[in-house]
Amino acid sequence: MQAKSKEKLAxxxxxxxxxxxxxxxxSYSSDASEHSIRPQAVVWPTNAxxxxxxxxxxxxxxxxxxxxxxxxxxxxxxxxRSDGVVMDLARMRRIIDICIEDRVAVVEPGVVYADLEKAxxxxxxxxxxxxxxxxxxxxxxxxxxxxxxxxxAKYGTTKDYVLGLSLVLGDGREMRVxxxxxxxxxxxxxxxxxVGSEGTLGVFTEIILKxxxxxxxxxxxLAIFDNLEDAGSAIIGVMSSGIVPSVLEILGxxxxxxxxxxxxxxxxxxxxxxLCETDGFTQAExxxxxxxxxxxxxKNQARQVRQASGGEEVVELWKARKSAYAVLAxxxxxxxxxxxxxxxxxxxxxxxxVQDIAERNRVSIATFGHAGDxxxxxxxxxxxxxxxxxxxxxxxxxxxxxxxxxxxGTLTGEHGIGLSKAAYMGLEHGSVSMDMMRVxxxxxxxxxxxxxxxxxxxx
Amino acid sequence: xxxxxxxxxERSFRDQIGxxxxxxxxxxxxxxxxxxxxxxxxxxxxMLLLKEVLEGKLELSRELAESIFQCTTCASCSTNCPSGxxxxxIIKAARRDMAGLGTCHPxxxxxxxxxxxxxxxxxxxxxxxxxxxxxxxxxxxxFMGCVGQYREEEATEAALAVLDHxxxxxxxxxxxxxxxxxxxxxxxxxxxxxxxxxxxxxSTGARTLVTGCPYCFRTFNNxxxxxxxxxxxxxxxxxxxxxxxxxxxxRTDQVVTYHDPxxxxxxxxxxxxPRKTIRALAxxxxxxxxxxxxxxxxxxxxxxxxxxxxNSLDMARRRLAEVEEVGAQVVLTECNSCAHNLSxxxxxxxxxxxxxxxxxxxxxxxxxxx
Numbered sequence: 001m002q003a004k005s006k007e008k009l010a011x012x013x014x015x016x017x018x019x020x021x022x023x024x025x026x027s028y029s030s031d032a033s034e035h036s037i038r039p040q041a042v043v044w045p046t047n048a049x050x051x052x053x054x055x056x057x058x059x060x061x062x063x064x065x066x067x068x069x070x071x072x073x074x075x076x077x078x079x080x081r082s083d084g085v086v087m088d089l090a091r092m093r094r095i096i097d098i099c100i101e102d103r104v105a106v107v108e109p110g111v112v113y114a115d116l117e118k119a120x121x122x123x124x125x126x127x128x129x130x131x132x133x134x135x136x137x138x139x140x141x142x143x144x145x146x147x148x149x150x151x152x153a154k155y156g157t158t159k160d161y162v163l164g165l166s167l168v169l170g171d172g173r174e175m176r177v178x179x180x181x182x183x184x185x186x187x188x189x190x191x192x193x194x195v196g197s198e199g200t201l202g203v204f205t206e207i208i209l210k211x212x213x214x215x216x217x218x219x220x221x222l223a224i225f226d227n228l229e230d231a232g233s234a235i236i237g238v239m240s241s242g243i244v245p246s247v248l249e250i251l252g253x254x255x256x257x258x259x260x261x262x263x264x265x266x267x268x269x270x271x272x273x274x275l276c277e278t279d280g281f282t283q284a285e286x287x288x289x290x291x292x293x294x295x296x297x298x299k300n301q302a303r304q305v306r307q308a309s310g311g312e313e314v315v316e317l318w319k320a321r322k323s324a325y326a327v328l329a330x331x332x333x334x335x336x337x338x339x340x341x342x343x344x345x346x347x348x349x350x351x352x353x354v355q356d357i358a359e360r361n362r363v364s365i366a367t368f369g370h371a372g373d374x375x376x377x378x379x380x381x382x383x384x385x386x387x388x389x390x391x392x393x394x395x396x397x398x399x400x401x402x403x404x405x406x407x408x409g410t411l412t413g414e415h416g417i418g419l420s421k422a423a424y425m426g427l428e429h430g431s432v433s434m435d436m437m438r439v440x441x442x443x444x445x446x447x448x449x450x451x452x453x454x455x456x457x458x459x
Numbered sequence: 460x461x462x463x464x465x466x467x468x469e470r471s472f473r474d475q476i477g478x479x480x481x482x483x484x485x486x487x488x489x490x491x492x493x494x495x496x497x498x499x500x501x502x503x504x505x506m507l508l509l510k511e512v513l514e515g516k517l518e519l520s521r522e523l524a525e526s527i528f529q530c531t532t533c534a535s536c537s538t539n540c541p542s543g544x545x546x547x548x549i550i551k552a553a554r555r556d557m558a559g560l561g562t563c564h565p566x567x568x569x570x571x572x573x574x575x576x577x578x579x580x581x582x583x584x585x586x587x588x589x590x591x592x593x594x595x596x597x598x599x600x601x602f603m604g605c606v607g608q609y610r611e612e613e614a615t616e617a618a619l620a621v622l623d624h625x626x627x628x629x630x631x632x633x634x635x636x637x638x639x640x641x642x643x644x645x646x647x648x649x650x651x652x653x654x655x656x657x658x659x660x661x662s663t664g665a666r667t668l669v670t671g672c673p674y675c676f677r678t679f680n681n682x683x684x685x686x687x688x689x690x691x692x693x694x695x696x697x698x699x700x701x702x703x704x705x706x707x708x709x710r711t712d713q714v715v716t717y718h719d720p721x722x723x724x725x726x727x728x729x730x731x732x733p734r735k736t737i738r739a740l741a742x743x744x745x746x747x748x749x750x751x752x753x754x755x756x757x758x759x760x761x762x763x764x765x766x767x768x769x770n771s772l773d774m775a776r777r778r779l780a781e782v783e784e785v786g787a788q789v790v791l792t793e794c795n796s797c798a799h800n801l802s803x804x805x806x807x808x809x810x811x812x813x814x815x816x817x818x819x820x821x822x823x824x825x826x827x828x829x
Contacts, residue, residue, distance in 0.1 A: 023526040024497070026511055032481045044496070071498065072483045090496045114487070135487035260541065326541030329480035367679035 001040040001083070005061050009043055009085065012053045017044040017091065018095065028086040029069040031078040034336060035419050039080035040068065046093045048166065048174070048205035054087060055203065056172040056258075058449045067199040067448055069109070069141025071354070072133040074337050075418030076146060077454060087203065089140050095119050096206065104163060104180050105211050107214045109140025109204045116209075126214040131414070132172075132322040140204050144283035148320070148414030153372030154244045154279075155212070157414060159195045164208035167194060167269075168436030170201060170445020180208055193440065199417050199451040203445040215279035218246070219290035220314050223302040224270045230301045231272035232348025236275070237296035239344050243289040247277040248372030249321060252351070255368040255379075257327060259320045262327045270303070272351075274371065275321065325379055328366050334390075337421070340404035341375040342414030347447035354378045355404045361396040363389070371380045375413035401427055417455045423457040466519070467552040467614040468509055476513060477551055479506035480542045488535040490756040491763070494773035500529045502536035502546045510554055519553065521562045527553050528564040529770065532643050533756035533765045541769045550761075551643050558645030562580075566766035571612040571646040578635035578652060580605045587612055591619055599629035600665040602656075602679075604672030604795065605636050611795040611815070618671050618698055618817040624824060625705060631671070637685075639678030644762040653684040660688060667694045669701045673729075673761075673794045675724035680727075684767050697723060699793040699816065703732035705741065709823035713825055715741035716787035716803065718778060720755035720794030736816060739822060741789075747781045755781065757792075759800035775804030791816045 010018035014218040020041040032038040040063070043283075045051045058065045066080040067087045080086050083402065093110035100123050105116060113134040116127050131137055131148035137147065143165070148157035164178030178184065178191035194201055225231040231250060238248060251259075252271045260267055263265050267273065274297065278289035296306045308314050320327075329335045340444065342350045348458075351367055352378070371378035378400060382393045401411055401424045411421050425434065434456070441457045464470045485502040486492050492501035499508075505526055511517040519527075525574055531548040540546070547811050557563045558571075573582045601622065607615040622629055635656060638649045660668055668675040668688060676697045679685045688695060723729045730751050739778045749755045758764065758774025780799060781788045789812050792798050801813045814822070 021500040021525070022517070022522045023504065023508060026508050026517065027497075027499035027526075030481060030507065032483060055808075068665045070483055070486060088498075093496075112487075133482070134486065136483055159636070262541070323484075323541035326480045326484065329482075330478055330542050333477055335480065 001063060005063065006041055006195070008057055009041060009054065011170055012057065012401060013043045013045050013050050017046060018042070028068070028071070028088070030411040031076060033074050033076040033079065033335065033418065033420055035066070035076035035079040037080055037082055038084045039082070039084045042088055044143060046091050051171060051203050051205050052174055055168050055170065055449065056256050058085070058416070059172055059447050062447070064230065064452045066451055067144070067203045069138035069144070069402070070112070070136045072137045073121050073141065073145060073418065074415045075417060075421055077421060077451070080452060088204070088455050090138060092205070099124065101423070103181050103182060103211055105209045106209050107139050107229065109138060109207060111139045111187075113139060120211060124214055125211045127209060127211050129158050129161065129406070137205055137210070142256050143195055143204060143207055144199050145416040146414070148373075150247045150249060150370055152370055152414075153239070153248055154246045159180040161194050161210045162191055162207065163210050165191050165194055166206035166228045167204045167206055168203035170450040171447065175202070176206070178208065198417065198418060198442055198454050200454055201450065202458060203450070215246070215286075216281055217283040217286040218277050218279045218451065219283075219286040219307065220317070221290055221294055221297070221305060221307045222331060223274045223297040223305045224268045225272045225274070225301065226303055227339060228272050228348055230350070231274055234274060234296050234300035234302065235347055236345055237300055238293050239372060241296055243278065243292045245276050245289065245293060245372055246279040248370070249275040250347070250351070250369055250371040250407065251321070251324070252273065253293065254325055254364070254366035258328045258331060258366065259324060261325045262330070263316065263320050265316060265320055268304070275317065283375065300443065310456045324368050325377065328379045328381060331385050334384045335379055335381045336393070337377055337379045338397070338400060339375060339377055339415040340400060340411065341373070341410055342404055342407045342409030344372070346407040346409065347371050347374055347376065348405060350376055350407055350409065357399045358395050359404070361392045361399070363396045365396065365441045370413075373413070374409070374414065377421070382429045391450060404433050419454060422456040424452060466512070466556045467557055468549060469513055472549045472552055473513060476509050478504055478542050478695055479503065479510070479544050482509070482541065485536040488534065488539045490531060490533060490758060490774045490777070491770060493777055494770045499526050500538075502544075505530065505546065505550060506544065509549065509656070514569035519557050519562055519620045521559055522564065524557065524564040525684055527557060528567060528644070529720055529763060529767050530761050531721070531758060531774070532724045532761035535756065538725050548787060551691050554643070554645035556606045563810055564766055567644040567762050570644055570762060572642060573640055574638055574643050574652065575647050579609060580636050580640070580788070581609045583609050584647060586633065589615060589619055589631060594632050594659060594663065595630040596664045597628050599627055599667045600660050600663050601629050601667055602634055602670045602672070603631070604670065604675045604800055604806055606795040607671045608634070611799050613799060614815040614818055615671060617815065617821040620821050621702070625713045630665070632663065634659065634701050637675045637678040639674060639682060648682060648684055650684065654804070657685065657687055660693065661691055665693060667696060667701070669698050670793060671698050673697055673720050673727065673808055674796070677722055677726060686756055686781055694727060697729060697793065699723065699729060699736065701732040702816070703735045707820055707824070708807055709740060709820070709827050711741050711823055712743060713741055713788045714743045714745060714786060715789045715791060715819070716745050716747050716755065716772070716782060716785055717750070718747065718792040718797055719750060720792055720797045721754070721756050721760060723793055724754055725752055725780050733816060737791055740820065745787055747785060749781065757797040757800045764800055771800065772804045775800045776806070779805055780807060789819060790801045791815060791819055
């Protein structure tokens with residue numbers, strides 16, 4: 001990139017919001033995935049005009065732009081290219097409006113998930129998707145990746161809360177889609193086209209989110225199972241018992257062992273542990289639902305069921321669950337965390353399939369996930385310095401995706417495609433679907449400026 | 460790794476640096492990131508840089524100093540790191556490597572040079588005169604520390620007045636800088652200074668060494684060169700521990716909060732004793748939103764105040780915003796360096812006061828005595 005182009009970038013955002021220093025380039029070379037490429041420069045726009053002007057300049061000079069939130073993504077969505085410029089939106093972090101009457105929050109893309117939570121709390125409201133990285137990830141990143149979390153079964157994912165967006169398209173045109181209405185049947189639902197678009201179509205400058213009243217009571221229970229089949233029957237039993245738990249998590253043996261190594265929780269090291277939370281606006285409501293859950297646990301040969309209603313232990317348990325992947329990452333030098341998702345009835349078939357794949361390919365895979373919405377997190381752990389191990393891992397991952405699709409599932413429940421899964425898009429999406437995605441990409445970003453190389457859109 | 464590796468980060472921390480899973484969760488805790496919103500100075504950014512150094516993609520050049528030296532070593536990243544990466548230890552090693560390579564940040568080189576020539580970190584010629592016994596035989600030695608002696612004299616005066624009030628048999632010594640901080644910024648403890656402190660402390664015959672500074676406390680406790688203190692049976696305590704549980708006989712209705720210094724809290728685990736004293740003085744005690752192991756750093760540590768003043772002040776201001784948020788009239792701390800930075804950063808419009816606990820005790824004592 002020529003010095004002159006860099007000068008023009010700095011002119012748009014101001015010198016203090018531009019860098020081509022090595023420390024910044026290295027820090028923006030990767031996200032939480034295994035990919036790493038150093039960009040040419042980084043800009044930190046502070047308003048929508050700057051975003052627009054940078055996109056226009058990129059079109060004029062022909063350099064690619066890589067929008068970025070907190071860089072906590074696990075599939076390389078925010079990883080740049082060596083000829084590109086990273087656009088970090090973290091400095092656009094105003095909460096513009098919280099309107100309880102309209103049931104909406106209006107935010108800039110760089111607002112951290114936890115900061116919105118904190119701002120909503122005094123109103124008795126919350127924004128439910130609850131990604132594990134909620135303390136750091138940004139809402140712009142959440143929308144771009146259609147982020148989910150542990151509460152998917154009851155509360156859905158980001159797409160269920162996006163009402164409207166202001167954005168800059170890849171060609172530099174500004175657009176407002178959707179609005180503050182809880183309902184709208186007006187024209188194509190363009191706002192949702194951008195949810196999960198991974199920064200390939202436009203850059204958000206303002207986001208309108210639906211918010212929910214926050215349940216004031218919860219009940220928590222933990223059940224341990226000596227074999228996976230029983231846990232699987234229990235999951236199906238709970239999810240078809242007439243209530244919907246706010247959380248239903250499954251943790252496999254390797255995950256439990258790793259958590260035990262990192263905490264004082266002393267979890268039982270069994271084949272499967274189910275962790276369940278119900279919520280409501282009275283304790284009786286939460287407890288009533290939990291009684292249904294516990295019934296199903298017991299009916300399906302849980303070796304032990306333990307109930308807790310709040311307190312330190314519950315906090316620690318959730319903290320351990322949310323850090324599971326980073327804790328597992330300690331075990332081997334390399335890891336990849338997948339998020340294949342299958343229909344709920346297939347969760348255990350997938351879980352067992354993962355174990356077979358691990359055994360067959362002689363690789364280590366620890367699994368945990370959101371059983372209540374069919375979203376599993378097989379975490380493949382390996383040491384790339386060991387001869388042949390990387391190849392075995394690649395084969396195992398191929399088989400993992402093939403199995404998920406065979407079971408009627410999807411490549412990714414919440415992490416997105418990015419670089420990591422781009423090669424597998426054809427497994428899930430037919431040629432007409434792929435063609436339609438490419439048509440949409442060209443319509444929004446004719447010069448392929450925004451986040452090129454992701455989602456197999458250039459294939 | 461191999462003992463012949465040139466860099467300490469390679470010899471001692473290759474595995475640790477590799478353990479960073481790049482999750483980025485440290486961004487929620489790193490005070491320098493909080494002040495700058497710049498991932499290059501967050502713990503993950505630092506680990507990415509060092510990883511590239513170990514992979515031979517990058518030199519430990521001066522260009523890296525802005526990241527590697529911009530760390531208060533507050534340990535909030537390592538305390539919260541799900542992958543168990545001991546970032547502050549890695550950063551200290553990287554700084555030593557950079558000092559060895561001549562790529563150390565100039566402000567940190569200056570710290571080492573000052574302590575070559577002067578017995579204190581501020582290059583002051585005249586020691587403070589607190590008009591108390593010096594180098595006498597006594598039960599207790601009170602060690603003020605450089606900040607206490609040269610920058611926060613009122614805090615030291617108050618600490619001594621409280622000891623007087625309690626009729627403690629203590630002496631000051633002609634103390635010199637413990638020089639522990641040099642190990643954090645790329646250099647080593649000065650043996651000449653350490654030997655002088657050792658000799659002065661031990662020759663008083665004291666059974667207890669009370670430090671006003673949490674950092675000196677850590678140095679005396681943990682550094683090999685100061686091991687003779689404990690070997691001679693001298694107990695090392697921080698002033699907050701020494702005062703905990705003593706009946707001071709004063710109380711106030713003021714709303715008081717407490718800032719946990721990183722060196723006393725996360726690094727040493729002393730959370731209860733300061734609170735015991737403060738709660739007895741001020742029943743209207745409120746915690747800050749971030750407290751105990753989760754406390755925000757004041758921004759002063761690790762040499763950051765001197766080298767990166769703007770971000771250091773911004774960190775302090777984030778902490779002070781929390782004091783406003785809880786509606787406290789007074790924020791107390793047990794570290795003169797924290798008190799110094801927080802006071803410097805306080806805005807005119809902020810009406811609460813920043814004091815050390817001994818300053819607050821003294822104020823209440825004086826009021827009660829009319």
